[in-house]
Amino acid sequence: MVEKRTLIIIALATIVWASTATGFAAYYYINFQDLLTAIGGAPIKVDVLIDYGNGTREWHNGTVLFANSTVFDALLSVTKNVKFDVYPSLGVLVTEINGVKNVGNVTSGMAWMWYYWEKESWNWGPEACDKYILGKLGPHSIILWNYTSYSY
């Protein structure tokens, strides 16, 4: 039979443990929330398809990025061989991916355009690739970089 005194001591030690563990959980929670705020939320997955316009298509699936990453970040995470121009008022314009360059002039030519997959279809990127946050598309986004013709 355990003595009452011993039980009291065990109870006190348990209170110390419970209190410390609760405090530690709160500490962990707050730091985790701070981290999530800093990285824009829980990490997301992105699949990137690069379509070279000549029948060659490259899928890069399951890349994990911070939720506040952009479409441009997603592209740079699957290939470093990217060239681009920066327009201060608009953002980044990709001019070359893996050696395939934009060609043409202001009215027509071939260029790299980006699209996102939503509602069972490809949707044209509404803004510069470095402005569009992938987190808007949910925890798993699919991005297409398409080398395609244009004419205005």
Add this chain to the structure above:
Amino acid sequence: MQQRINKASTIAFISILAALCLAIQLAPRLPNVEFTSLFTFTVGFIFGSIIGGLFGGFVMFVNGFLSPWGFAGLNMPFQMASMALIGVVGGFYRKFARGISSANFLAEVAVLGAFLTTLYDLITNFGVAVSYAIAGMPFNLALLTALAYGTPFSIIHVLSNTAVFGVAFFPLIKTANIIIGGGKNG
């Protein structure tokens, strides 16, 4: 005459402990590694709950102004109350303590030290939460934040006080017994 000597020894002993508390509090040290809790508990144990409570409250009052971590401000009453509580518990504990030199007793005092330190930290963190709330933070968030950010310090505090109470309480009682003539400690 003997009674007068004992009284003088008692006053001298308490004064030395108070001075020692403050000197250690003001000395460069790891945050939350302290001996004030032990001394307060010991004073309560030897001289009773009232003296222990007053001792703890007084030391934290002075420390609140002189602490190298800055003026305690709004947290001072919480620090004083919780340290006074340690002194009061020390007085109560004397009534229940037994086998004062046994290993069980040392373990018991160590756990009691951990428990009282946890209580002290909870109360003073509550005080920090009150100051956050006054500054405009919602109280629940203030409480969570104060408890959470206080926890790493609290862990150091609890671990160090567990060791300090377990190791130093008995020798301190023994020394006190010698200094104040053995009349007060049973």
